[in-house]
Amino acid sequence: MLDQAKIADCWSQLKGIAVPDLRGLFEEDADRLPKHLVEESGLRFDFSKTHLWEASLVAFEELAAAVDFTGMRAAMFAGEVINTTEGRAVEHTAERGEGNAESVAAAREHQRRMRTLVDVIEAGALGEIRHILHVGIGGSALGPDLLVDALARDAGRYDVAIVSNVDGVAIEEAMARFDPHHTLLVVASKTFTTTETMLNAASAIEWMQEAGVEDPYGQVIALTASPDKAIEWGVDETRILGFSESVGGRYSLWSSIGFPAALALGWDGFEALLEGAAAMDRHFRHAPLRENAPVRAAFVDQFYSRVMLCQTRAVFAYDERLRLLPSYLQQLEMESNGKSVKADGTPTYGHTAAITWGGVGTDAQHAVFQLLHQGTHIVPVEFIAVTEAGDALDPAHHQTLLVNCFAQGAALMQGRENAADPARAYPGNRPSTTILLDALTPHALGALIAFYEHRTFTNGILMQINSFDQFGVELGKEIARSIEKDGARGFDPSTMALIERALG
Numbered sequence: 380m381l382d383q384a385k386i387a388d389c390w391s392q393l394k395g396i397a398v399p400d401l402r403g404l405f406e407e408d409a410d411r412l413p414k415h416l417v418e419e420s421g422l423r424f425d426f427s428k429t430h431l432w433e434a435s436l437v438a439f440e441e442l443a444a445a446v447d448f449t450g451m452r453a454a455m456f457a458g459e460v461i462n463t464t465e466g467r468a469v470e471h472t473a474e475r476g477e478g479n480a481e482s483v484a485a486a487r488e489h490q491r492r493m494r495t496l497v498d499v500i501e502a503g504a505l506g507e508i509r510h511i512l513h514v515g516i517g518g519s520a521l522g523p524d525l526l527v528d529a530l531a532r533d534a535g536r537y538d539v540a541i542v543s544n545v546d547g548v549a550i551e552e553a554m555a556r557f558d559p560h561h562t563l564l565v566v567a568s569k570t571f572t573t574t575e576t577m578l579n580a581a582s583a584i585e586w587m588q589e590a591g592v593e594d595p596y597g598q599v600i601a602l603t604a605s606p607d608k609a610i611e612w613g614v615d616e617t618r619i620l621g622f623s624e625s626v627g628g629r630y631s632l633w634s635s636i637g638f639p640a641a642l643a644l645g646w647d648g649f650e651a652l653l654e655g656a657a658a659m660d661r662h663f664r665h666a667p668l669r670e671n672a673p674v675r676a677a678f679v680d681q682f683y684s685r686v687m688l689c690q691t692r693a694v695f696a697y698d699e700r701l702r703l704l705p706s707y708l709q710q711l712e713m714e715s716n717g718k719s720v721k722a723d724g725t726p727t728y729g730h731t732a733a734i735t736w737g738g739v740g741t742d743a744q745h746a747v748f749q750l751l752h753q754g755t756h757i758v759p760v761e762f763i764a765v766t767e768a769g770d771a772l773d774p775a776h777h778q779t780l781l782v783n784c785f786a787q788g789a790a791l792m793q794g795r796e797n798a799a800d801p802a803r804a805y806p807g808n809r810p811s812t813t814i815l816l817d818a819l820t821p822h823a824l825g826a827l828i829a830f831y832e833h834r835t836f837t838n839g840i841l842m843q844i845n846s847f848d849q850f851g852v853e854l855g856k857e858i859a860r861s862i863e864k865d866g867a868r869g870f871d872p873s874t875m876a877l878i879e880r881a882l883g
């Protein structure tokens with residue numbers, strides 16, 4: 380049993396610590412930078428432009444002890460049932476070889492099948508496959524989409540479309556681009572019941588049938604933790620790639636859900652992604668809290684959201700290849716920690732997940748950065764940049780990109796006084812974290828995504844939240860089903876009028 384009074388004391392202590400000026404922190408401590416830097420797997424995490432200092436770090440370490448952070452971390456890696464509301468273990472790390480031996484062996488077996496299927500498809504056993512039409516939503520789309528977009532742009536192996544929205548416009552676009560005779564339909568759904576995915580999958584089959592494809596189901600691969608449902612739907616058992624129930628949807632890109640990435644990258648690339656994640660797993664498991672990147676990042680998150688009461692956090696990828704990272708993180712962070720009760724069902728203390736938003740640099744500089752520099756909200760900003768260029772053009776492109784990224788962090792912190800002209804004054808003292816990757820390799824991206832997963836988990840532990848359920852998404856689905864079944868009956872006047880007007 381955790382000592383709740385002790386935990387409350389830790390939070391009060393954190394709130395009582397003076398919040399120094401960022402510029403002053405650097406002036407007072409010549410060694411501030413190395414004390415607030417973590418290097419791991421070719422990723423450099425610079426937390427020095429945040430307001431945390433010795434006293435806050437000590438207080439967070441005490442909080443981590445009070446919430447039994449190390450016990451929870453060990454329980455996750457041991458495969459204990461830490462997702463208590465759903466009675467499940469949390470075993471995405473087993474996909475990377477880190478976890479209890481039985482789960483790691485099961486994951487390896489799933490991967491062996493996945494690899495075989497990648498080889499079989501490459502060898503042409505399912506005909507000449509040129510296009511991959513992956514239908515899935517939420518965790519069954521955002522992760523694969525990020526991987527393919529970031530790493531397989533020029534791989535040229537297959538043309539991949541990841542379609543999630545139930546709006547037919549989304550899948551029509553892919554249909555217009557693809558030849559149904561040369562398309563592999565990948566149906567990705569952990570539950571194999573999700574409305575959007577099943578509807579898109581059915582429309583894709585129809586599209587193939589209408590084009591005269593003889594055996595459309597012969598061109599289907601199912602990625603699911605519910606193989607029985609996939610068989611019922613018509614997929615042959617040999618083309619079902621399973622994964623364990625204990626791999627959560629938003630943590631599933633490492634499992635067979637990552638299949639389109641494995642196809643697009645080739646197996647070696649996919650394996651490098653898993654190895655990068657495993658390296659971050661080991662770092663998270665063994666590095667002392669002070670030198671532990673996900674833990675330090677979670678301290679920063681908690682500080683801004685619960686001590687400074689910032690309601691949002693912004694993520695800007697200064698790399699076009701990572702343009703999907705903010706939306707991927709929105710699901711990971713907000714679906715995991717956007718809760719109002721603790722794991723024991725009692726109300727949480729203060730705010731939980733910050734609202735994650737963001738975009739790409741330099742585009743965002745010309746749009747939303749005004750608010751970051753001069754607005755009334757304090758928004759902790761995270762910059763992600765890559766030293767090695769992704770393009771082969773004039774080096775001026777990449778140099779300008781990086782210079783701008785670093786300039787923004789400096790400007791947020793430095794500010795500029797202008798007593799004569801307040802509209803042109805910058806308050807400064809605004810926080811940012813910079814994550815700098817040496818190169819955007821599969822290994823580095825694996826490590827980066829695993830960093831975010833562990834950071835989210837650590838945030839959950841510090842807030843005593845179960846980060847692995849998502850009951851908040853259910854009510855809206857239920858109401859939608861009831862409207863489809865019974866029409867506009869029994870709802871409020873506004874909802875009924877909308878239904879009548881648009882749906883008749």
Ligand SMILES: O=P(O)(O)OC[C@H]1O[C@H](O)[C@H](O)[C@@H](O)[C@@H]1O
Binds near residue numbers: 517567570573629
């Ligand atoms: O993979 P599926 O079972 O189709 O689920 C897809 C998505 O739908 C749900 O509503 C959840 O909010 C997501 O966490 C999940 O990833």
